Amino acid sequence: MIPPERTRNFSIVAHIDHGKSTLADRLLEATHTIDPRQMTSQVLDSMDLEREKGITIKARAVRLQYEAKDGQTYALNLIDTPGHVDFTYEVSRSLQACEGAILVVDASQGIEAQTLANMHLAVEQHLVIIPVINKIDLASADPEMVLAELEETLAIPREEVILASAKEGRGIDEILEAIVKRIPPPSGEASTPLQALVFDSHYDQYKGVVAYVRVANGTLHDHERIRFMATGVETDILELGYFRPQPVPTRRLTVGEVGYVASGLKSIADARVGDTLTDADRPAAEPLPGYRQALPLVFAGIYPMRGDEYPLLRDALEKLHLNDASFVYEPESSVALGFGYRCGFLGLLHMEIVQERLEREFGLELIASAPSVEYRVKRLNRADELVVDNPAKFPPAGEVEAISEPWVSATVITPTDYIGPIMELATTRRGDFINMEYLDPKRVNLHFEMPLAELIIDFYDQLKSRSSGYASLDYAYLGYRLGELVKLDIMVSGEPVDALSLIVHRSNAFRVGKSLVEKLKELIPRQMFEVPVQAAIGSNIISRETIRAMRKNVLAKCYGGDITRKRKLLEKQKEGKQRMKRIGSVEIPQEAFLAILRMNEGQ
Amino acid sequence: MSLSTHHLYVHVPFCRLVCAYCDFVTVGGRGADIASYPDLLLAELAMRPASGHLATIYFGGGTPSLLPADRVARVVGAAIDRWGNAPTEVTLEANPSSRETPDWAGLRVAGVNRISLGIQSLRDAQLQMLARGQTADEGLAAYAAVRAAGFENVSIDLIYGIPGQSRADWREGLNLVLALAPEHLSLYALQLALAPDEWAAPPRPGALRWRKRMVPRQDDGLAAAQYELAEEVLDAAGFEHYELSSWARPGFESRHNSAYWERRPYTGIGAGAHSFDGRSRSWNERDLDAYMARTKAGERAMADSEQLDEPTRAFEAIALGLRRVTGLSRAAFANEFGTDPVERFAAAIGEGADLLEVDHDRIRLTTRGRLFANEALVGFAP
Numbered sequence A: 001m002i003p004p005e006r007t008r009n010f011s012i013v014a015h016i017d018h019g020k021s022t023l024a025d026r027l028l029e030a031t032h033t034i035d036p037r038q039m040t041s042q043v044l045d046s047m048d049l050e051r052e053k054g055i056t057i058k059a060r061a062v063r064l065q066y067e068a069k070d071g072q073t074y075a076l077n078l079i080d081t082p083g084h085v086d087f088t089y090e091v092s093r094s095l096q097a098c099e100g101a102i103l104v105v106d107a108s109q110g111i112e113a114q115t116l117a118n119m120h121l122a123v124e125q126h127l128v129i130i131p132v133i134n135k136i137d138l139a140s141a142d143p144e145m146v147l148a149e150l151e152e153t154l155a156i157p158r159e160e161v162i163l164a165s166a167k168e169g170r171g172i173d174e175i176l177e178a179i180v181k182r183i184p185p186p187s188g189e190a191s192t193p194l195q196a197l198v199f200d201s202h203y204d205q206y207k208g209v210v211a212y213v214r215v216a217n218g219t220l221h222d223h224e225r226i227r228f229m230a231t232g233v234e235t236d237i238l239e240l241g242y243f244r245p246q247p248v249p250t251r252r253l254t255v256g257e258v259g260y261v262a263s264g265l266k267s268i269a270d271a272r273v274g275d276t277l278t279d280a281d282r283p284a285a286e287p288l289p290g291y292r293q294a295l296p297l298v299f300a301g302i303y304p305m306r307g308d309e310y311p312l313l314r315d316a317l318e319k320l321h322l323n324d325a326s327f328v329y330e331p332e333s334s335v336a337l338g339f340g341y342r343c344g345f346l347g348l349l350h351m352e353i354v355q356e357r358l359e360r361e362f363g364l365e366l367i368a369s370a371p372s373v374e375y376r377v378k379r380l381n382r383a384d385e386l387v388v389d390n391p392a393k394f395p396p397a398g399e400v401e402a403i404s405e406p407w408v409s410a411t412v413i414t415p416t417d418y419i420g421p422i423m424e425l426a427t428t429r430r431g432d433f434i435n436m437e438y439l440d441p442k443r444v445n446l447h448f449e450m451p452l453a454e455l456i457i458d459f460y461d462q463l464k465s466r467s468s469g470y471a472s473l474d475y476a477y478l479g480y481r482l483g484e485l486v487k488l489d490i491m492v493s494g495e496p497v498d499a500l501s502l503i504v505h506r507s508n509a510f511r512v513g514k515s516l517v518e519k520l521k522e523l524i525p526r527q528m529f530e531v532p533v534q535a536a537i538g539s540n541i542i543s544r545e546t547i548r549a550m551r552k553n554v555l556a557k558c559y560g561g562d563i564t565r566k567r568k569l570l571e572k573q574k575e576g577k578q579r580m581k582r583i584g585s586v587e588i589p590q591e592a593f594l595a596i597l598r599m600n601e602g603q
Numbered sequence B: 001m002s003l004s005t006h007h008l009y010v011h012v013p014f015c016r017l018v019c020a021y022c023d024f025v026t027v028g029g030r031g032a033d034i035a036s037y038p039d040l041l042l043a044e045l046a047m048r049p050a051s052g053h054l055a056t057i058y059f060g061g062g063t064p065s066l067l068p069a070d071r072v073a074r075v076v077g078a079a080i081d082r083w084g085n086a087p088t089e090v091t092l093e094a095n096p097s098s099r100e101t102p103d104w105a106g107l108r109v110a111g112v113n114r115i116s117l118g119i120q121s122l123r124d125a126q127l128q129m130l131a132r133g134q135t136a137d138e139g140l141a142a143y144a145a146v147r148a149a150g151f152e153n154v155s156i157d158l159i160y161g162i163p164g165q166s167r168a169d170w171r172e173g174l175n176l177v178l179a180l181a182p183e184h185l186s187l188y189a190l191q192l193a194l195a196p197d198e199w200a201a202p203p204r205p206g207a208l209r210w211r212k213r214m215v216p217r218q219d220d221g222l223a224a225a226q227y228e229l230a231e232e233v234l235d236a237a238g239f240e241h242y243e244l245s246s247w248a249r250p251g252f253e254s255r256h257n258s259a260y261w262e263r264r265p266y267t268g269i270g271a272g273a274h275s276f277d278g279r280s281r282s283w284n285e286r287d288l289d290a291y292m293a294r295t296k297a298g299e300r301a302m303a304d305s306e307q308l309d310e311p312t313r314a315f316e317a318i319a320l321g322l323r324r325v326t327g328l329s330r331a332a333f334a335n336e337f338g339t340d341p342v343e344r345f346a347a348a349i350g351e352g353a354d355l356l357e358v359d360h361d362r363i364r365l366t367t368r369g370r371l372f373a374n375e376a377l378v379g380f381a382p
């Protein structure tokens, strides 16, 4: 049993792909935490999707035992965090369980947008920072430049910086020693009533909700009765333990320690992340300061391709939600797409991941509407504000007095060569330029404020393409602001197609409406009658195309008695028809919807 | 015709030049194989069972008129031996060409009594557009030669919906052909647009680019108008419109093709030929070399077959029956499948509102329904 004085809790934070998980691998190896035969690269990225995409999605906590140069054995609790902006919230939660953070910076890329964001999170929480310049083995590595950037931008003295190559195992000993020497042991009272912060959780079929905790005060004992202070739910601990990285049961977790509590609870809502665990018999007076609930920022409708899979989708969402409480979902229905769910996500990557998990872990075929944000609508003669996350649910234009939309502050770090194109991009996306700082003579930090809705439609891709891949982006939610917004309806044969409604800025309405209408004209097969396709704001038609009526549809003769081929064509046509969605009297193939919805993503 | 009538289809997969729009089973430039092919037909014929009474033989292609008359005679003769009776209708398809003129008289002697002539158009500009290696004059000459040889049952194929072909062009073409006084006419809309998955695997990949270029130049509204015009003009000329794309003077309906629509059994021999025994369909290798090799090796060169289940048979009964202008007999259907089709397919019939016409005895396509036969039929699919 290692005493609190010889415990160190730290997270590894960095911009995406700077090498956090690879560094974690080396630390696991150097401390013999993992059997070399079981070692794989980025071993903590255990989820299939993490391995496939090569990114960390979920933070992971592991306990290491380290024999330091001073001859003592230390317990190091490492938390590997995701680097993508959608998961910043995971990083900030992880940091609350720590006294220190290893800030990894890629030696060839230098400081990027999430480097700054994560650094600020760590400083806010008064953590000790161990700066590491990683990937010094790369031919393009320029540690000198990065040292200068760290010094100038983040006021990090160069003597504190450790040069490392996680790939080649260089600098690892130095990092381990720095963890022991520079990061303070956890403070806290072992004898006061129990307070343990729930900083993450997952759901286990047999053990129920497994809460990842950091004990702030007091001690957790196996099988004792605990209480979740925010929800008031009480339960007996089924199992107590820590990760190496597989779960290792233990008798107790004491002050400063990080581990897990298998609660047996069936609902993740009872054991919320950010809640404080206490001893049910001897409760603490106060909970620990919790977290702000992660805010879903991006919303989309998710529908099964086949209507009869709706119940499967419901079950899949329930199950997935047990392991990822950061998305929200509620049933909705659409004339065009049938029954489905409106879901809220932390960002686009999160949306993509949830959709992919639903499809691949649960074998569903899904169709998602274009991502949207949550608008607040003030109606005429009404005091209350309506919150609308689905454009189709907007009140009629005549009732709307004002619409406000979420804004974010966006940080873009880029080589100076691309300032022009990036400024232009931000301005066409209704961004306000705030300021520009030089990180070094060749790189700047641009700061904008812009509507989130503009950011979630391919802003990131555009940014990457306009900067040859060099610019990085971080953003944080600012608040709601009024906007000149209108609801754009797409109508087929005079019937609005709810799934295609969009909220757009008035100045873009015409362009967007026209391109949608043109695309639909191409995609909707000709019918036996003429079909007008229109874009409208309220009752005002801003764009119109006509799909000419099909005038004949006959199969040529059945040549030489080949009945089979023609029959199969008809059978296939019937099958296709069954998958079509009906808008009024017009049958639209699902592929047309998919193409339009995909196009929306790239508008 | 008794119930045990049988029909024989003989596929001849050779053409001098393959037309750009062609999606039939045929090859060009294989003149050398023509001489040996009839022996393979005879070999296959000997392997296939022959039952019932042989009512018709149809030489289709490709270009069957490339076969020497004595070879045709041997195939016809072998069929007569095999079935033990002489068929009443023996049709041979011919393509007009001044380079290789068939021995028309010889074909008559061989037992052929009906010629289906692929004139397609009597305007050179349209023939060129179709990349069909023949001229209008060759068409006229071929027709004259067929008549001179004494054929009394001649059918002419025409194509409409050709890019650039106006309604007036079509009217003129119909009148030119009517002046020839054929007994039978088959009018085909040029079908260039393919189903989406067919673009990926077209029946004949070579001309895909040509098709793609031509599709936008086709106007289905015009083609529809041309079809309606044909109905009008041919009706006035005393032709009976008896099937979606076939017209005949009274008594000259194609008996062989009628067998397909009536789902009578037929045996198809030759590359790519289809057969039907009343319950299952089978078809031969389309690839000429594969067909020849397997047949030479003494086995039937069958590519695949399918057993038709009850819903498929019912669908075929409807889809084929509705091709006939007089439509489908409700009683006959009920007799075979146990229920009145109007009851069984109430939904499809309801959906087909102005495309289908139902009366006490029959179901048939309306005039509009004939233009939208696919739309009308798709609802009946299993």
Ligand SMILES: Nc1nc2c(ncn2[C@@H]2O[C@H](COP(=O)(O)OP(=O)(O)OP(=O)(O)O)[C@@H](O)[C@H]2O)c(=O)[nH]1
Pocket: A014, A015, A016, A017, A018, A019, A020, A021, A022, A023, A042, A054, A055, A056, A057, A081, A082, A083, A084, A134, A135, A136, A137, A138, A164, A165, A166, A167, A168
């Ligand atoms: N050359 C070199 N490559 C490295 C080094 N460290 C990591 N990499 C590579 O950089 C890529 C990203 O490494 P990860 O460890 O997954 O990065 P990460 O920071 O955990 O990424 P996220 O979790 O997605 O934010 C992988 O291809 C690693 O192999 C290094 O020291 N040198």
Ligand code: SF4
Pocket: B014, B015, B017, B018, B019, B021, B022, B023, B024, B026, B061, B062, B063, B095, B118
């Ligand atoms: S003549 Fe007929 S079978 Fe021969 S290539 Fe032309 S269209 Fe095809």
Ligand SMILES: [Mg+2]
Pocket: A020, A021, A022, A045, A055, A056, A080, A081, A082, A083
């Ligand atoms: Mg990682």
